[in-house]
Amino acid sequence: MQNKILSHQEIQHKIKRIAYQIYEANVNEKEIVIAGIDGGGLKFAKKIQSVLREVTNSDIVLCKVSMDKKDPLQSGVSTSIPLEELTNKSIVLVDDVLNSGTTLIYGVHHFLKTPLKRLKTAVLVNRNHKKYPVKADYKGISLSTSLQEHVHVHFEAKKDMVYLD
Numbered sequence: 001m002q003n004k005i006l007s008h009q010e011i012q013h014k015i016k017r018i019a020y021q022i023y024e025a026n027v028n029e030k031e032i033v034i035a036g037i038d039g040g041g042l043k044f045a046k047k048i049q050s051v052l053r054e055v056t057n058s059d060i061v062l063c064k065v066s067m068d069k070k071d072p073l074q075s076g077v078s079t080s081i082p083l084e085e086l087t088n089k090s091i092v093l094v095d096d097v098l099n100s101g102t103t104l105i106y107g108v109h110h111f112l113k114t115p116l117k118r119l120k121t122a123v124l125v126n127r128n129h130k131k132y133p134v135k136a137d138y139k140g141i142s143l144s145t146s147l148q149e150h151v152h153v154h155f156e157a158k159k160d161m162v163y164l165d
Contacts, residue, residue, distance in 0.1 A: 014140035040096030
């Protein structure tokens with residue numbers, strides 16, 4: 001059984017709000033790096049990038065973050081932009097769902113290998129089941145769920161949806 005959490009229209013509103021919050025925090029930046037974790041995070045990052053390009057003249061650079069989400073320690077983390085090119089940049093690490101915090105914490109750890117101007121995190125759904133001390137600076141919705149429930153995020157043209165089962 002599916003319980004719809006967010007409709008397409010609600011997701012568009014959340015994307016816009018998060019994009020404006022990112023813009024406000026980076027209003028004086030010439031470049032903002034939106035680093036999307038491969039999968040739903042990268043899709044969400046592209047949507048944020050699109051809105052940011054409408055509201056600012058800053059360069060909005062998309063960076064793909066790759067890792068094995070089941071075992072990021074073994075697989076390691078890699079980015080489509082070399083770390084040395086991110087020195088002193090403002091970065092927003094983006095994922096679709098913050099569940100245990102494993103994916104975000106390993107992503108944050110990777111970016112901390114180089115000096116940054118600022119590193120923030122953004123998620124569409126924050127589930128509050130963290131086992132690591134990581135938080136979402138920008139979040140679409142906070143959701144209290146049981147560990148047995150699963151949040152599904154679907155990004156499809158004009159049919160974006162978040163549901164719980």
